[in-house]
Amino acid sequence: MKERVSRGIALEKPAKRDFPVMQRAYEFITNPKRIGAALTRTGTYLLLSGFSFVFLFPFLYMLVNSLKTNADLNNILVNWVPRDLKFENYIIAYRALDYFTYAKNSVFITIVTVIGHLLSCSLIGYGFARYNFPCKKVLFLLVILALIVPVQTLIVPMYMVYANFGWLNSYLPIIVPTFLGYGLKGTLFIFIFRQYYLGLPKDLENAAKIDGAGFLMTYWRIVLPIAQSALLVTVVLSMVWHWNDFYEPGIYAQKATMTMLPARLNNIVRLVNLPPEEMFEDMQLIDQENSINNAVLMAGTFMVITPILIVFGFLQKKFMQGIERTGLTGE
Amino acid sequence: MKKIRFNMEKKQMLEGLVFVSPFILGSALFFIFPLFVSIKLSFGKVVKMLGFKIEWEGTANYLRAFLVDTEFVPMFLDIVKQTLTKAPLIIVFSLILAILINKKIRFRGFFRTVFFIPFLLGMGEVMKQLLNQGVDKQVVFLGDGSLIPREILAYLGTSVVNAIDTFFGVIVVVLWGSGVQILLFLSGLQSIPDSLYESAKIDGATEWEMFWKITLPMISPIMLLNIIYTLIDSFTNVTNPILAYIQEQAFSKIQFEYAAAMGWIYFLFILIVVFLVMGILNRYVYVAEAKGAKRNERKSI
Numbered sequence: 215m216k217e218r219v220s221r222g223i224a225l226e227k228p229a230k231r232d233f234p235v236m237q238r239a240y241e242f243i244t245n246p247k248r249i250g251a252a253l254t255r256t257g258t259y260l261l262l263s264g265f266s267f268v269f270l271f272p273f274l275y276m277l278v279n280s281l282k283t284n285a286d287l288n289n290i291l292v293n294w295v296p297r298d299l300k301f302e303n304y305i306i307a308y309r310a311l312d313y314f315t316y317a318k319n320s321v322f323i324t325i326v327t328v329i330g331h332l333l334s335c336s337l338i339g340y341g342f343a344r345y346n347f348p349c350k351k352v353l354f355l356l357v358i359l360a361l362i363v364p365v366q367t368l369i370v371p372m373y374m375v376y377a378n379f380g381w382l383n384s385y386l387p388i389i390v391p392t393f394l395g396y397g398l399k400g401t402l403f404i405f406i407f408r409q410y411y412l413g414l415p416k417d418l419e420n421a422a423k424i425d426g427a428g429f430l431m432t433y434w435r436i437v438l439p440i441a442q443s444a445l446l447v448t449v450v451l452s453m454v455w456h457w458n459d460f461y462e463p464g465i466y467a468q469k470a471t472m473t474m475l476p477a478r479l480n481n482i483v484r485l486v487n488l489p490p491e492e493m494f495e496d497m498q499l500i501d502q503e504n505s506i507n508n509a510v511l512m513a514g515t516f517m518v519i520t521p522i523l524i525v526f527g528f529l530q531k532k533f534m535q536g537i538e539r540t541g542l543t544g545e
Numbered sequence: 546m547k548k549i550r551f552n553m554e555k556k557q558m559l560e561g562l563v564f565v566s567p568f569i570l571g572s573a574l575f576f577i578f579p580l581f582v583s584i585k586l587s588f589g590k591v592v593k594m595l596g597f598k599i600e601w602e603g604t605a606n607y608l609r610a611f612l613v614d615t616e617f618v619p620m621f622l623d624i625v626k627q628t629l630t631k632a633p634l635i636i637v638f639s640l641i642l643a644i645l646i647n648k649k650i651r652f653r654g655f656f657r658t659v660f661f662i663p664f665l666l667g668m669g670e671v672m673k674q675l676l677n678q679g680v681d682k683q684v685v686f687l688g689d690g691s692l693i694p695r696e697i698l699a700y701l702g703t704s705v706v707n708a709i710d711t712f713f714g715v716i717v718v719v720l721w722g723s724g725v726q727i728l729l730f731l732s733g734l735q736s737i738p739d740s741l742y743e744s745a746k747i748d749g750a751t752e753w754e755m756f757w758k759i760t761l762p763m764i765s766p767i768m769l770l771n772i773i774y775t776l777i778d779s780f781t782n783v784t785n786p787i788l789a790y791i792q793e794q795a796f797s798k799i800q801f802e803y804a805a806a807m808g809w810i811y812f813l814f815i816l817i818v819v820f821l822v823m824g825i826l827n828r829y830v831y832v833a834e835a836k837g838a839k840r841n842e843r844k845s846i
Contacts, residue, residue, distance in 0.1 A: 262645055268720055272672075275683070334567050338564060342565065348558070350561075362812070363812055365781070366791045366792055368583055375578065391575045394571025396571045433564075451725070508678060511674060515671050522665050537735075
């Protein structure tokens, strides 16, 4: 019925020229399909905005609270818009964290381990995807098993192994495994690379081999450059996991000077919970307004995560393209 | 010098071994050997740390976990319950979100980045501090009357309101923890050819029908991968209370043997669950019948 009506309208062509807006609005209203589409679109955006709010919440909360003054923090009426912005919180947090000393540790570990994962896992994944060799199935089962075994099941014997190597209180227990395909979720990256190479056509490699390139040369010059998307996915995941990891560093590298940056947040928590007099003594603070409170803690938290956010900001576009292109998972 | 010549097959084999050699070395050092020591430890007693001197003690450590320790079994059941409630939620929500951001919409790049932010915050110290501040409960907080008027809240009663708040608190944490799953689904959705949807549209299929008849079967291998990833991630997360308990037993109370035994019980349980899930769900995973369809020959594991 309704279709017929709209067709009838379309016949009155002069009217369309006179009131194009009205005409279009009328056609729109009388066409249920277009209304449906518009409703779905609005619904989609509403849903997405709602979810975005949930996903942005921890980030926004951190940002807003890090700028609050003591008075705003205790005022339940002040929620999202602080009455005064207090940037000093960041300076206090910077001092309490001893930011650069410990950021150096974290940056060093993260860069070295990510390089380790990139080199070893891409190599191993390529071996699994392209070659046949004895015990391949057994070895691949190990890749999966190593993913399933919780770190804690092996932590005691690992500790003993490293104690025997004399590696305790150094970063070696965290760094060396990443160069051999292990380390923090290392075998997951082997799996990602394997799936990626499986989906890649062999033509380029064959061409390179016909031209006389050796197998390692082919890998280094031909395969790795095409594997850019898988490399990027590995960089982002490995970086985030290593930066936020507190478990293994906390066990193997216990010396205070070797602490990672995120673990330093506990120092701010400790200061917040101290009785005021000791806190002032500890930080050599004089006035009440600059005391260490939850706003400082949030400022510190934000500073701890900032390097990751910056790096991700640079990689973000290519990373998302990589996700689209690779099928991170293969099939 | 005479060049040694191999036949093709042998050469291939050696090249392959060169590629995986780091993994073989790594497995020996950081996986198989510790695994072996760990088994020995769980059935024995440490005599000396250096040199791995361990004495045989029998199953005492295992029996202790079930019979003597009053904390282990309840903690164990609790984590199973938690995983079983959270994993389905994660899968459903991440699939919905992945479908939404896979559509041709405006600001798609923005939404994709936003959904990845909680992953960047990680599950380590940063998130711990945020959760300590009660961020998860403030996202949807009915008590302040901004979403639902106070009169209605008063009518519902505090226990209902609290229940709703707790429910949303769980959902919110679930959403924050589903960054990787969203990515996996997104990449799966991207690999479905548009031509399938186009031909379905010409045949008059609705969006709803297309979801059940095209999207879901095509994405089922990744669904399986995702379910297994979620299970493993939930069981082996370092923030997991049972794993913290194992660590405490090992390093604070210096009971390496008992910790190893608990670790093994827990690991065997995970292994059984993963294999069960794989066995059951593998039947439902869609594999294209057409032999020419090369992409579907590879099965997910």
